Amino acid sequence: LATAALASRAQAAVLDVTGARVLGEDESPRPTGLVEGLCLTSGVEAPALFAIDSDTPNALIARHGDERASLIVTTGLLHSLSRIEMEGVVAHLLARLKRREVRVATAAVLLASGPLYANERSGAASSFLATTLRPLRPLSSRLRKGVCPPAAVMHADVDGVGLTRYPPGLISALEQIAASPMDPLPGALSTAQLWLVEPTVGSGSNPSGTHPPLDERIALLREL
Numbered sequence: 001l002a003t004a005a006l007a008s009r010a011q012a013a014v015l016d017v018t019g020a021r022v023l024g025e026d027e028s029p030r031p032t033g034l035v036e037g038l039c040l041t042s043g044v045e046a047p048a049l050f051a052i053d054s055d056t057p058n059a060l061i062a063r064h065g066d067e068r069a070s071l072i073v074t075t076g077l078l079h080s081l082s083r084i085e086m087e088g089v090v091a092h093l094l095a096r097l098k099r100r101e102v103r104v105a106t107a108a109v110l111l112a113s114g115p116l117y118a119n120e121r122s123g124a125a126s127s128f129l130a131t132t133l134r135p136l137r138p139l140s141s142r143l144r145k146g147v148c149p150p151a152a153v154m155h156a157d158v159d160g161v162g163l164t165r166y167p168p169g170l171i172s173a174l175e176q177i178a179a180s181p182m183d184p185l186p187g188a189l190s191t192a193q194l195w196l197v198e199p200t201v202g203s204g205s206n207p208s209g210t211h212p213p214l215d216e217r218i219a220l221l222r223e224l
Contacts, residue, residue, distance in 0.1 A: 010064035010107045014194065017062075017109070017187030020050040020072045027051065030083060031073060034090050042092050042163055047071040056183045057081065059163040059174065061093040064106040067098055080180065081173055088170030089196055095159035100114065101152055108129045150212035157217055158224065167224045174221075178214045 014020075023031070028049055039046040047061065047069035057077040064068035071093055081089065114125035155184050161167040177197050188199035 003074045008015055010110050011062050011067050011070060012105060013109050014060075014191055015050065015064040015070060015072075017190055018052055019186045020052050020070070020074060020131070022119075023051045023073070027075075027078060031071075031078070031086060031090065032086050034083070035071065038094055038163060041099060042094055045069070047097070047154075049073075051075055052185065054075040054182070054183065055202070056185055057180050058185065058199055059089055059093060060191060061097050061102055062106045062109075062191075062194050063097060063102050066174035069102075070133070073098055074185070077177075080176055083167040084166065085176060086164070087164055088134070088173045091202050092143050092162050092170060092196060093161040094123035095163060096152075099152070099156065099159070102194065104174070106154040150210065153211050154217060154220060157221055161221060161224060167221045171221045174214055174218050178218075188218060219224055 004043070032036070032047060035046055035049065038044075045068065047063070048071070050070055050072040052072060052074045052106075054074045055075055055076040057080050059071070059077055061069060061071050071090070073089075154203040157170060161170050174197070182197075183201040185199045188195075192198055193210040195211075197214065
């Protein structure tokens with residue numbers, strides 16, 4: 001029962017804790033076209049597109065089990081990046097999806113936010129899920145680092161630019177993000193391992209340790 005509940009709720013929990021909404025048709029022509037084109041090139045099933053209303057530029061990818069993946073962008077990312085920069089970001093996220101570690105990283109969200117998430121739902125399955133996950137919550141930080149170590153982010157950077165064959169696109173996107181104000185994002189701590197750039201959490205620190213510094217990522221990409 002717990003396994004089935006985990007499989008059905010992990011991805012929904014990501015959408016819930018981040019406050020993501022379906023990306024509107026009037027907002028989505030550019031990202032939709034980029035996602036569809038890159039998915040055809042890479043052989044990855046096109047994810048559903050969602051948005052978070054925040055000026056902080058960032059994006060994440062989530063998937064659990066056989067469910068269709070969810071690609072989530074902030075409105076700040078949509079408004080601040082050029083098409084070629086957005087292409088680099090999408091390629092990075094699809095590269096992570098293709099590497100499959102994102103499935104475990106998505107499931108790890110429930111260990112951090114699961115008890116609260118499940119308790120907000122009615123029914124025996126939700127109650128059982130909350131009871132089962134609560135003792136595991138202290139392990140969530142170590143699990144996040146384990147399922148998405150900094151090296152995995154670097155590999156996705158390299159694989160992503162291999163897909164676009166244009167490293168300057170992702171380099172420029174990361175530089176733009178580095179130069180932008182990084183306000184806290186909802187659900188940032190429990191979902192840190194899923195983001196393009198490690199999100200700022202409350203105090204302005206980045207405590208999850210899932211991402212290498214942006215300057216190191218940019219330096220690596222410049223060598224390609």
